[in-house]
Amino acid sequence: MQQLATPEIWFVCGSQHLYGPGPLEEVARNAREVAETLDASGQLPLRLVYKALLTTPEEIRALCLEASRDPNCAGLVVWMHTFSPSRMWIGGLSVLSKPFCHLHTQYNRELPWADIDMDFMNLNQAAHGDREAGFMHTRMRLGRKVVVGHWTDAVVQAQLGAWARVAHAWSDLQGAKFARFGDNMRYVGVTEGDKVAAEIRFGVAVNGYGVGDLVERVDAVSDAEVEGLIDEYESSYEVADGLHKGQERHGSLRDGARIELGMRAFLEEGGFKGFTTTFENLHGLKQLPGLAVQRLMADGYGFGGEGDWKTAVLLRALKVMAGGERTSFMEDYTYHMSPSPSSSQSQVLGSHMLEVCPTIAAGKPRLEVHPLGIGGKEDPVRLVFDAPTGPAINASLIDLGGRFRLIVNEVEAVPHPDLPKLPVARAVWECKPDFKTALAAWIYAGGAHHTVYSYALKSEYMEDFAEVAGIELVVIDEHTRLRELKNELRQNDLTYTLAQGLRN
Numbered sequence: 001m002q003q004l005a006t007p008e009i010w011f012v013c014g015s016q017h018l019y020g021p022g023p024l025e026e027v028a029r030n031a032r033e034v035a036e037t038l039d040a041s042g043q044l045p046l047r048l049v050y051k052a053l054l055t056t057p058e059e060i061r062a063l064c065l066e067a068s069r070d071p072n073c074a075g076l077v078v079w080m081h082t083f084s085p086s087r088m089w090i091g092g093l094s095v096l097s098k099p100f101c102h103l104h105t106q107y108n109r110e111l112p113w114a115d116i117d118m119d120f121m122n123l124n125q126a127a128h129g130d131r132e133a134g135f136m137h138t139r140m141r142l143g144r145k146v147v148v149g150h151w152t153d154a155v156v157q158a159q160l161g162a163w164a165r166v167a168h169a170w171s172d173l174q175g176a177k178f179a180r181f182g183d184n185m186r187y188v189g190v191t192e193g194d195k196v197a198a199e200i201r202f203g204v205a206v207n208g209y210g211v212g213d214l215v216e217r218v219d220a221v222s223d224a225e226v227e228g229l230i231d232e233y234e235s236s237y238e239v240a241d242g243l244h245k246g247q248e249r250h251g252s253l254r255d256g257a258r259i260e261l262g263m264r265a266f267l268e269e270g271g272f273k274g275f276t277t278t279f280e281n282l283h284g285l286k287q288l289p290g291l292a293v294q295r296l297m298a299d300g301y302g303f304g305g306e307g308d309w310k311t312a313v314l315l316r317a318l319k320v321m322a323g324g325e326r327t328s329f330m331e332d333y334t335y336h337m338s339p340s341p342s343s344s345q346s347q348v349l350g351s352h353m354l355e356v357c358p359t360i361a362a363g364k365p366r367l368e369v370h371p372l373g374i375g376g377k378e379d380p381v382r383l384v385f386d387a388p389t390g391p392a393i394n395a396s397l398i399d400l401g402g403r404f405r406l407i408v409n410e411v412e413a414v415p416h417p418d419l420p421k422l423p424v425a426r427a428v429w430e431c432k433p434d435f436k437t438a439l440a441a442w443i444y445a446g447g448a449h450h451t452v453y454s455y456a457l458k459s460e461y462m463e464d465f466a467e468v469a470g471i472e473l474v475v476i477d478e479h480t481r482l483r484e485l486k487n488e489l490r491q492n493d494l495t496y497t498l499a500q501g502l503r504n
């Protein structure tokens, strides 16, 4: 992954002085053991570091200030081993600017029924200590994830792992820069949005750059660099006949390689984590960047077509969560409508003009060149492949004017017949709960045709992300019923307007 730091998560345990120094030492030992076990579980993408046992408002506030200030801290896992009066936490939580996860666990798994005494009771008090903490988090309207269960359980560790991946993505977005080459596609609505609001909400800066500046960088690429990259293409892909050195279309491949090298240099020099392109703004570029965008996405850059910077930001975040694996820019392109009245077996064919990430390729991609009906440029080179079958999600981030909504549909990618005349990367999937319900729900919610498509992530990650960002989440899954969903959308309009006020 390009431009990716590896911060750590801090583990913090809450208690109070009522118990005396002896029990507090034991509480601290227990907390350290819990943190070290979770850290060694292999379920967390970042180091989990035992940080402190906190017993006073001053300690709590100092720790929260330190966490907020330290760029190497991506978030906190908090646990009240014993009772920790929650008003002690108000000062600290008020200044905490990092995400936190509330682990509701207990040091002992099972009760020693025959031997239980008041000492045991005093040292296994999360049942009420964590309730006291939860009250204050709720009272302060703080977004957080609550994970319940014994700290050695695989499910608990996996839930913490999902949250830690989201915390990593959130940390990565703060201060991230995204470059737009050209504007949004003319007259398109859903790819538009308020970049000021996005910077306030997600911490990202999105700025436009002249295509001429990019062209200058493309033109500065040396022939030797182009040849080196073509060698890499030859070893990584099945290069189509006609594109090899000395063949009639080799010039197209050289142009594609030059565009990739120029874009890559521009993005690296500017420290960008993602970008957009627009086929209407290509002045001076010989081809619409297809192969270049695909390979840059595979290296972890966020991307959105037609100036869609919101999807570029979302793709970067999901790529960080997914560790760069099996996650792509996608577009709901066309349908296979089954004649069955239940709409079972109706399917969506997802693709884009060119730009689908090869991290979702089922096999070795083919490198081909074909005409493109729009853009008025030379034929662009692109990677052509099928995506694998299996569960996946589609996620869309829209701007409702004043606030953002994240929409997720759980889907199942399915096998499909050969597509010999469709020279683009593609995936075919069935939607949950079924085709008609899912599509009506998506359209009622205002979801875009552009999405981030991932085999590596589940709705849980989107829920955690929406919680950290403080935005609305709409999940379309096996439980979705349209009437309930329409009510949910109406109620959320009011809820988020009240909760957020005029801030965005």
Ligand code: MN
Residues within 6 Å of the ligand: 305, 306, 331, 352, 450
């Ligand atoms: Mn598009």
